[in-house]
Amino acid sequence: MAYQRILTIQDISCVGQCSLTVALPILSACGLETAILPSAVLSTHTAGFHGFTFTDLTDEMPRINEHWQREKLKFSAVYTGYLGSSRQIDHVKEIVKTSMLPGGKLIVDPAMADFGKLYPPFTSEHVEAMKKLCFESDADIILPNITEASLLCDMEFRETYDESYIRTLIEKLEKQGAKTIVLTGVGYTVDSTGVVVYENKEFRYYKHYRYNKGCHGTGDVYASSFVGAYLNGKTAFEAAKIAADYTLRCIEKTHEDEGHWYGVKFEMVLPELEKAIFQ
Numbered sequence: 001m002a003y004q005r006i007l008t009i010q011d012i013s014c015v016g017q018c019s020l021t022v023a024l025p026i027l028s029a030c031g032l033e034t035a036i037l038p039s040a041v042l043s044t045h046t047a048g049f050h051g052f053t054f055t056d057l058t059d060e061m062p063r064i065n066e067h068w069q070r071e072k073l074k075f076s077a078v079y080t081g082y083l084g085s086s087r088q089i090d091h092v093k094e095i096v097k098t099s100m101l102p103g104g105k106l107i108v109d110p111a112m113a114d115f116g117k118l119y120p121p122f123t124s125e126h127v128e129a130m131k132k133l134c135f136e137s138d139a140d141i142i143l144p145n146i147t148e149a150s151l152l153c154d155m156e157f158r159e160t161y162d163e164s165y166i167r168t169l170i171e172k173l174e175k176q177g178a179k180t181i182v183l184t185g186v187g188y189t190v191d192s193t194g195v196v197v198y199e200n201k202e203f204r205y206y207k208h209y210r211y212n213k214g215c216h217g218t219g220d221v222y223a224s225s226f227v228g229a230y231l232n233g234k235t236a237f238e239a240a241k242i243a244a245d246y247t248l249r250c251i252e253k254t255h256e257d258e259g260h261w262y263g264v265k266f267e268m269v270l271p272e273l274e275k276a277i278f279q
């Protein structure tokens with residue numbers, strides 16, 4: 001593969017093993033030059049820590065992009081994660097328009113909700129802005145979980161569901177403009193979960209083991225390893241499988257340490273991800 005410079009846009013949670021502190025090392029391990037655009041700086045992530053600081057960087061985003069344009073810096077892919085405000089989403093759309101190389105890939109993890117609920121700072125305004133990023137900006141791939149997918153296509157969220165519910169979700173996303181869809185956290189039995197990939201008009205399902213106890217940050221580990229594999233020439237389905245297997249190994253590593261409640265121990269198993277991509 002040709003050497004690629006990509007851009008990832010998400011927050012820096014200084015402590016907490018999520019967003020940029022996960023994406024940057026994973027993408028680097030996948031051999032990608034990774035430029036970053038921090039959407040905000042938080043002392044920790046927001047799930048379980050109390051009294052965290054939050055510095056919004058929305059107004060920096062267009063200034064940074066103007067400098068990149070003056071320097072003629074371009075990216076062969078843009079991968080977005082947790083975005084701190086709906087106003088940021090407008091800046092991201094502009095950055096994609098001005099700083100992506102022709103034929104570049106836009107990969108959007110809508111990172112805004114889980115378990116049927118929006119993350120605390122977000123409202124329906126954020127959902128509407130995220131729809132625009134996913135559908136109007138021509139995202140090549142979106143990686144929602146079921147909660148995010150239901151919000152993006154205004155469909156009722158269901159905790160228990162069957163294949164026809166999942167199919168309808170994906171069909172509605174496609175109707176709104178989604179191209180390749182990687183729908184995560186889809187399980188039809190109590191001890192399994194998996195990922196449904198809709199690629200080239202075809203549905204495929206990768207089913208795998210589900211641990212009862214999850215870890216905070218697995219969504220970011222999953223999306224980053226997916227992007228790493230995909231940009232190294234894997235199909236979306238192959239990348240989805242590689243990312244699922246890697247994320248499971250990270251969860252196993254994390255479970256070895258009962259006190260590690262705030263993030264995913266993804267570091268020690270990075271060589272396994274590299275092997276899966278480059279072998």
Ligand code: PXL
Pocket residue numbers: 011013018019042044045046047082111119217219220
């Ligand atoms: O992992 C998603 C995420 C990213 N960044 C921040 C978060 C969360 C989820 O809670 O709080 C700041």
